Amino acid sequence: MLIETELLDPKNDYVFKRIFGRAGNEKITKQLLDTIIKEKINEITVDENPILEKDLMDDKLGIIDIHAKINKEMDIDIEMQIVDRHNAEKRIMYYWSMLYTKQIKAGEDYMKLNKTIVVLIVDYELENLKKIPKSFTKWQIREEEYSTVILTDILEICIIELPKAKKNTIKTEQALKPWIAFLENPKEVVEMSKENTVAIEKAKEVLKEISEDEHERYLAFLRQKYIMDQKAIEQAGYHKGIKARNAKSSKAIIKRRNRHKNHIKNNRNIRRRPSKIKINSIQKIIIDIKTISTLLFTQVNPKRVLFCSI
DSSP: OOOOOOOOOOOOOHHHHHHHSSOOHHHHHHHHHHSOOOOSSEEEEEEOOOHHHHHHHSSSTTTTSSSEEEEETTTEEEEEEEOSSOOHHHHHHHHOOOOHHHHOOOOGGGGOOOOOOEEEEEEOOGGGGTTTSSEEEEEEESSOOOOOOOEEEEEEEEEEEHHHHHHHOOOGGGGGGGHHHHHHHHTTTOOOHHHHHHHHHHHHHHHHHHHHHHHHHHHHHHHHHHHHHHHHHHHHHHHHHHHHHHHHHHHHHHHHHHHHHHHHHHHHHHHHHHHHHHEEEHHHHHHHHHHHHHHHHHHHOOOGGGGGGO
């Protein structure tokens, strides 16, 4: 009896790149992009950078992301992110700027600059997008008050948040549903168009081939280990922060208690002082009375002042 090979996780960014970012799989990549960007794709080429084992244990820029060119002019960067490093927005803007500025050399005409698109797929929700229920958002440069006016279409950023896709059924995102289902569970059968059916079936075949290759499984394991280590570091940092916050709170509570004790002690001391002040005042009054009496007696009989007893 043959045991079916367990499929690798297509959300593993190494596996993701092997499916969508390898020469020969352009039709799969084209169909995925057809559901994300609103551009007519006549031709697509993939820039296939070699991935070394040491790269899988690092997060070097541009190693695991996919760089494609559409119709020989438009640049697209596609990236899958599983670990939330809290820098996604800055990261994708950096990717975009790198692709955009590489199009021309110093001294060349700016008219040669073409539209550049970044597609980011994340397996978590971005903090800045918590208020947006949609799982798919598209970002451009727009005027603050006149949001329908776009300064230029040269910049476009598409973000897909997988956790949100599981929760909503927004009609505009239905085209993405089969691909999201594939990423979440490659064995799941989803109703889809004929074009998506062919592309996703091809993607499943590629995934199966990778999963059955011992070396590919090893490389995927290395990357998964790195991802798990990053998550463990993040969790450790979180718990360390919680512990530090609790310790700080405990110190603050102790400080408040000591302050309260000192306040009570000071109040008790203040309550004791009036009696001393009262005694001192009475003594002063007695001394003043004796002094006045002495002066009066001196005026009446100055000769007897030497015999006056105070």
